[in-house]
Each structure stands twice: as structure tokens, then as C-alpha cells.
Amino acid sequence: MPSAKEAMWDAHSTEVSFDCQHPNCDHIVYGEVEFVTFDVSAENVSDGHGFSRFKTACQECSTEYTLNALSFATGTEVKVEGYPDLRVDYEFDDYGYEEFLANYEPDNPFATFMVARVELLNLLQIPSPFPALPFYRMMFLAHVSMLEAYLSDSLLLAIASDTQALLALGETISEKKKYTLTEIAANPNFVYDTVKAALQDRSVHPNEVGEKYFKQVFKQTIFRTDETRTYFRKMTEIRHDCTHRNGLTREGVQHHFDRGTIEEFAERVNQLVGHVENIRNGR
Numbered sequence: 001m002p003s004a005k006e007a008m009w010d011a012h013s014t015e016v017s018f019d020c021q022h023p024n025c026d027h028i029v030y031g032e033v034e035f036v037t038f039d040v041s042a043e044n045v046s047d048g049h050g051f052s053r054f055k056t057a058c059q060e061c062s063t064e065y066t067l068n069a070l071s072f073a074t075g076t077e078v079k080v081e082g083y084p085d086l087r088v089d090y091e092f093d094d095y096g097y098e099e100f101l102a103n104y105e106p107d108n109p110f111a112t113f114m115v116a117r118v119e120l121l122n123l124l125q126i127p128s129p130f131p132a133l134p135f136y137r138m139m140f141l142a143h144v145s146m147l148e149a150y151l152s153d154s155l156l157l158a159i160a161s162d163t164q165a166l167l168a169l170g171e172t173i174s175e176k177k178k179y180t181l182t183e184i185a186a187n188p189n190f191v192y193d194t195v196k197a198a199l200q201d202r203s204v205h206p207n208e209v210g211e212k213y214f215k216q217v218f219k220q221t222i223f224r225t226d227e228t229r230t231y232f233r234k235m236t237e238i239r240h241d242c243t244h245r246n247g248l249t250r251e252g253v254q255h256h257f258d259r260g261t262i263e264e265f266a267e268r269v270n271q272l273v274g275h276v277e278n279i280r281n282g283r
């Protein structure tokens with residue numbers, strides 16, 4: 001299993017194109033370039049450059065070309081050998097984020113949550129150098145993020161090992177999209193990869209939608225009481241106001257946060273995670 005860092009900095013490939021330079025050809029040459037990203041761990045910056053070299057040929061006139069790809073910390077440059085001024089079109093996904101997500105397998109969502117929780121609560125004990133409201137709003141969002149990551153990773157782990165759960169969640173969240181038999185046959189993990197990507201495409205909020213996902217996978221609700229469901233639905237709405245309107249309601253009223261509201265929210269989040277842990281562990 002690759003670590004996040006390895007996945008982020010793995011070699012990956014992209015399509016490049018440029019005008020064929022043969023005097024009697026006006027075609028565009030296409031080629032696939034696999035390149036190595038800048039190695040941030042290299043001791044000297046000059047050692048960190050990734051260099052790779054590829055051959056391609058014009059599909060029309062068969063003129064051969066050599067492509068040189070050089071990666072810097074800021075991005076990658078591709079040149080056609082012998083034509084230093086020739087423009088090469090390409091789109092590098094420099095962060096490889098899609099590939100990173102596809103390779104991501106959660107390890108221990110509960111342990112990750114607990115470490116993040118302790119770190120955040122420690123922050124509350126230090127006199128904050130920041131203006132109170134933005135600081136506490138940030139603390140609120142940090143708790144929301146770690147809760148949503150915990151919920152999402154718990155679902156990912158469950159569907160990785162339980163075919164019934166995988167199919168049940170897939171029925172709920174996969175797009176009603178048609179796949180060819182060739183696409184399906186090409187990947188032995190087709191169902192898992194498809195449902196996983198659909199899950200990673202959305203945030204798992206602690207509201208009715210997130211509850212539905214958990215019901216599909218674990219046949220149980222994540223909310224012990226109706227009051228809990230109502231509380232977290234409200235918090236999910238406030239989250240939306242915080243991320244989209246900088247903490248203002250639709251009517252322009254500022255949501256209030258202080259140390260007390262954050263401590264209460266942290267405790268409610270902790271209780272919810274504790275309840276989901278019981279479900280995950282079959283208790």
C-alpha cells in the first residue's frame with residue numbers, strides 16, 4: 001500500500017501533442033509521456049529534478065521524434081529534441097490527485113480521529129493569538145472535517161471486505177451510468193473501484209444522506225436518538241454556511257462560536273464516533 005507521499009510523487013503519464021515538423025506534413029503528432037515528478041526529499045534541489053525521455057512518431061508520415069520531460073518543483077517542461085522553440089501541448093495533473101485517491105486505502109479511521117481530536121482539544125487550552133470568532137469557526141470546521149473523514153473511511157473499509165455492503169452502497173451512490181462489457185471485464189475490481197470513486201466524490205455528512213449510506217452498509221442508523229439526528233442536521237447546515245458564506249446565514253446573520261460551543265460540539269462528535277465504532281465492531 002503506497003503512503004500518501006509516495007502516491008503523490010509517483011511517476012504518471014499524460015498525452016502530449018505538437019505540430020509535425022516534416023516539411024510535407026501538417027499533422028499533429030500525439031505521444032504519451034510518462035514522467036517522474038520532482039523529488040521533494042532530494043538533498044540538493046538540483047538532484048530533485050526528474051528527467052525522462054520518450055520516442056514517438058508522426059502517425060501520418062512516420063517522422064520520429066524524441067521528447068524530453070524535465071520536472072521542477074513548480075511543474076514539468078516537455079521539449080521535442082532538435083526543436084527547442086516548438087510548442088508542445090500537454091496537461092499535467094501535477095498533483096496526481098485522482099491517482100492518489102484511487103490508491104488511497106484507509107488504515108485506522110478511529111485512531112486517526114482520536115489523534116486529531118486530542119490535537120485540536122489541546123489547541124483550545126492555549127490562549128489563542130487569533131481573533132476569537134475566526135479561530136473558533138476554524139475549530140468547528142476542523143471537527144467537521146475529521147468527523148466526515150472518519151465516516152467516509154469507515155464506509156470505505158467496510159465495502160473493501162464485504163461484498164453485500166459494497167453492492168448495497170453502490171445501489172445508493174453510484175451514478176446510473178452505462179458501462180461496456182469491455183470496461184467491466186478490463187478491471188477485476190470494477191465494482192469496488194466504481195463505488196469507491198463515487199464515495200470519494202462526495203463528503204459523507206452526518207445528516208440523513210450520510211445516515212442512508214451507513215444504513216445500506218451496516219443496516220443500522222448512526223444516530224442513537226432523534227435529537228442527535230436533528231442536532232447534526234443543524235450542524236451540517238451551519239457547516240455549509242461556514243464554508244460557503246464565511247459563517248453567515250442566508251439572511252446575513254453571523255453564526256456564533258466560542259470555546260463553550262466548540263467544546264460541546266467536540267463532545268457530540270466524539271459520542272457520535274463512539275456510537276459508529278460500536279456499530280463497526282458489531283457491538
Ligand SMILES: [Zn+2]
Pocket residue numbers: 020021022025026027058059060061062063
Ligand atoms: Zn508528420
